[in-house]
Amino acid sequence: MRQVHALGLDLQDGLHGRGAPAAARRLRRLLAVDGVILADLDGPVAGHGRRVGSSYVDGLLAQVFEYGGGTRGRLPDGTAVYAVPLMVAEELSGALVAVGDPVEADVEAAAALVAEHLDHAALRRARARIAAADLRSLRAQISPHFVHNALAVIAALVRTDPDRARHLLSDFADYLRYGFSDKGDYATVADELEATQTYLELQRARFHDRLDITVRMAPEVLPVAVPFLVVQPIVENAIRHGLERKEGRGHISVSGYGEGPLCVIEIEDDGVGMHPDLARSLLAGTGPESRGVGLANVDQRLRAVYGPEYGLVIETALGEGTKVTVRVPRFTRGVVAP
Amino acid sequence: MISVLAIGLVLVTSLVIGVYGVRAARSASDFLVASRRVTPHWNAMAIAGEYLSAASMLGLAGLVLKNGVGAMWYAVGFTAGYVAVVALVAGPMRRSGAYTVPDFAEYRLGAPRLRKLCGLVVLVIMLLYLVPQFKGAGVVLSLVSGTPYWVGVVLAGVVVSGSIAAGGMRSATYVQAFHYVVKLAFIAVPAVYLVAVAGADTRAEALHPEWGTRFPETTPVEFTVGTRFHLEAPVTVTDASGAPVELAAGEHTVAAGTEYVFPAGAGVPHPAGLPELGGGQWRTPLLGTGGFALFETWSTLLAITLGCMGLPHVIMRFHTSATAHVARRVGVGVIALLGLFYLFPTVYGLLGRVLTPQLVLLRGTDTVAVVLPAEAAPGTAGTLLTALVAAGAFGAFLSTSSGLLLALAGGLSHDLFQGSVPRLRLAVAVGACVAVLMALPVEGIDINVLVVWAFTVAASTFCPLLVLGIWWRRLTLPGAAAGLVVGAVTATGAVGWSILAPTPPGWPAVLLAQPAAWTIPLAFTTMAVASRFTRPPDWAEHAVLRLHSP
Numbered sequence: 001m002r003q004v005h006a007l008g009l010d011l012q013d014g015l016h017g018r019g020a021p022a023a024a025r026r027l028r029r030l031l032a033v034d035g036v037i038l039a040d041l042d043g044p045v046a047g048h049g050r051r052v053g054s055s056y057v058d059g060l061l062a063q064v065f066e067y068g069g070g071t072r073g074r075l076p077d078g079t080a081v082y083a084v085p086l087m088v089a090e091e092l093s094g095a096l097v098a099v100g101d102p103v104e105a106d107v108e109a110a111a112a113l114v115a116e117h118l119d120h121a122a123l124r125r126a127r128a129r130i131a132a133a134d135l136r137s138l139r140a141q142i143s144p145h146f147v148h149n150a151l152a153v154i155a156a157l158v159r160t161d162p163d164r165a166r167h168l169l170s171d172f173a174d175y176l177r178y179g180f181s182d183k184g185d186y187a188t189v190a191d192e193l194e195a196t197q198t199y200l201e202l203q204r205a206r207f208h209d210r211l212d213i214t215v216r217m218a219p220e221v222l223p224v225a226v227p228f229l230v231v232q233p234i235v236e237n238a239i240r241h242g243l244e245r246k247e248g249r250g251h252i253s254v255s256g257y258g259e260g261p262l263c264v265i266e267i268e269d270d271g272v273g274m275h276p277d278l279a280r281s282l283l284a285g286t287g288p289e290s291r292g293v294g295l296a297n298v299d300q301r302l303r304a305v306y307g308p309e310y311g312l313v314i315e316t317a318l319g320e321g322t323k324v325t326v327r328v329p330r331f332t333r334g335v336v337a338p
Numbered sequence: 339m340i341s342v343l344a345i346g347l348v349l350v351t352s353l354v355i356g357v358y359g360v361r362a363a364r365s366a367s368d369f370l371v372a373s374r375r376v377t378p379h380w381n382a383m384a385i386a387g388e389y390l391s392a393a394s395m396l397g398l399a400g401l402v403l404k405n406g407v408g409a410m411w412y413a414v415g416f417t418a419g420y421v422a423v424v425a426l427v428a429g430p431m432r433r434s435g436a437y438t439v440p441d442f443a444e445y446r447l448g449a450p451r452l453r454k455l456c457g458l459v460v461l462v463i464m465l466l467y468l469v470p471q472f473k474g475a476g477v478v479l480s481l482v483s484g485t486p487y488w489v490g491v492v493l494a495g496v497v498v499s500g501s502i503a504a505g506g507m508r509s510a511t512y513v514q515a516f517h518y519v520v521k522l523a524f525i526a527v528p529a530v531y532l533v534a535v536a537g538a539d540t541r542a543e544a545l546h547p548e549w550g551t552r553f554p555e556t557t558p559v560e561f562t563v564g565t566r567f568h569l570e571a572p573v574t575v576t577d578a579s580g581a582p583v584e585l586a587a588g589e590h591t592v593a594a595g596t597e598y599v600f601p602a603g604a605g606v607p608h609p610a611g612l613p614e615l616g617g618g619q620w621r622t623p624l625l626g627t628g629g630f631a632l633f634e635t636w637s638t639l640l641a642i643t644l645g646c647m648g649l650p651h652v653i654m655r656f657h658t659s660a661t662a663h664v665a666r667r668v669g670v671g672v673i674a675l676l677g678l679f680y681l682f683p684t685v686y687g688l689l690g691r692v693l694t695p696q697l698v699l700l701r702g703t704d705t706v707a708v709v710l711p712a713e714a715a716p717g718t719a720g721t722l723l724t725a726l727v728a729a730g731a732f733g734a735f736l737s738t739s740s741g742l743l744l745a746l747a748g749g750l751s752h753d754l755f756q757g758s759v760p761r762l763r764l765a766v767a768v769g770a771c772v773a774v775l776m777a778l779p780v781e782g783i784d785i786n787v788l789v790v791w792a793f794t795v796a797a798s799t800f801c802p803l804l805v806l807g808i809w810w811r812r813l814t815l816p817g818a819a820a821g822l823v824v825g826a827v828t829a830t831g832a833v834g835w836s837i838l839a840p841t842p843p844g845w846p847a848v849l850l851a852q853p854a855a856w857t858i859p860l861a862f863t864t865m866a867v868a869s870r871f872t873r874p875p876d877w878a879e880h881a882v883l884r885l886h887s888p
Contacts, residue, residue: 219511260751331438331441
């Protein structure tokens, strides 16, 4: 069992990953044969044990790929060879070749196992691609509502308060540049705050300054790297669903501090709040269409990067305001701000 | 009473800064100011504030009094450690983005198991370092409030874990910077004042100790622990009942609870194993008293200087700098701030020999900085000065131990167990409890001996890991693990043996008590040799490049 599990780890980056030679070695031991060759559609990618002339292997592989099933062969010195195609998700994507009197059923079982691991590797890559696409969609999501509102506000101010309009316009430009930048998947807390600030400036103008903002940041968390666009969507959610519908002045506070090895960011508003069940469904991504996917997306990305225990925490009740807490490790391997 | 008030004031102020010092900005225009990064000056002060521990405030002065001017090497080592930090690790650590040493290990070598091993070593170092802090706090609290030692230690544990639970460490940078100011002011002002009021004779005697040490006035000495001491000349003392007791020259053993009143001008007896106060050995600027003083000095210096970079809570603070360049500048600032601070403990040690020599007989030299002001300046001034020093020492304890406790709790909850927030709180409580329990039986051991133990372990484990990890591409996972294990076991074991169990005399005793000179090279060699036989990870080149590219 341990060998099978280790084989899965070896193949976690696919046939072209750095674990392929180790996988070949492990397969040779499992099958108890002289040599093992792993091949993709272009030819051998990894092998272990007894070497076989490349022209012979190429011929055998061509035969396997054409026939699509287990193929027997014999080396010039009479050693038996058995080659089995690797069918990943019902698609031919390589072959497993065993040299030296292999038990054919074993080789077929091993090939099925390898194919399954390769399938998992492909799924893992797909998941990463989906996460990246999610982020892109979140970036794209900034635009319609917000761009329209921001421009409308600026247009309204152009005559009455041209200075402020100019200021806001440059904020808007900064904000767009940040939102559309493709420098990487991570940014420092300081960068995130700056983007949030420009966003809040624009929203304040729209609210005719009936929006109060408090920011409290312990300086030691400012250089911490976090996933790109984590703070702003939460702030946006607080304004759109908490404060916009509230009568009178609204208050939003963003605070951050260190807690041992963790970095904590809290976004709190005194808006209309929501039912805890709604908050739960929002995080699950099953909330009403009108609420957008901002929170669910942030939550998913945090979990994907840091692990399931580091998702968003929402504390809320109807009429009681909302507090969203982001709690992430200060350092995680691979999370580096450019 | 005033001392207790002063300590309370320091505590409350740091709590307030901790909770509200997270910069607040109410209007949007202030917003940018708030998000500006912490300046290097603040950061340097914060690092110095966290680093200057009870060992520096109390232990150093005590050691100068007890062992002689050679103890000043500790100050040199504590400061020189940052030269090594700045030169070797500060910049690259910042570039790696790693927050703790286990983080760095994971960044560089990428294995969860190594992370756990590092977490374990963090635990050992932090506990060894916490114990003397609690000891210092216990000593100070019991001195100023008159309670037994164990009450002070337990109280210190409650206070420090309580202040962390209350969120007092949220803005660690400002709290720690505040503590640097507190410590510097509270040790420097009394020191300068004491030097001024001590008078020309005392100053001259403090600086020129060639004629041995005599009691400055009639001094009652209550032996709280049994002591063996040596008298140079016969003296007549009075015991508790007032009857005169004739003490001949030579060795004497007194039981715990004995009380003798020494007349003014009598020579101060020196306990067995310690140099005569102000005598030739005391004046030799080397650590250690045996025949291996030079070796002991080198070994201790090596431990302290290289141990500094291995201290988990020191490395953490460089994470706050915006860039690697700033991190190095911060390090240089720290060197200046430490250099300034370390002028003062020496003053207490030198004056203490003249004014409070009886502390040597009581094995209470760690208290010299607190006891001295009352002796030198009787009356209100002395009380006030005692309060200042006590509050400063308590501040030293508070800032260092909360930093240590947080690092320890982080290691427990983050590196050893995949932890959540309640776990972090729990880890703080557990860490404090263990440290308090370990601090209870060590009343008789010098603070600095314990501190050097922690430094020795750090220098024999994380120092090689960081230095080789940063500067040598060929470091491998098995190599690092082997080096860590060998370093941790030899360094912890050797010093532990020499403190807790009798050691064979001569060279073995010295090698066990001051093992840094052989454990550090041993750890380096183990790492290097084991790495030679294994393969470095594929990304080693890339990872090291990132550490050094601007």
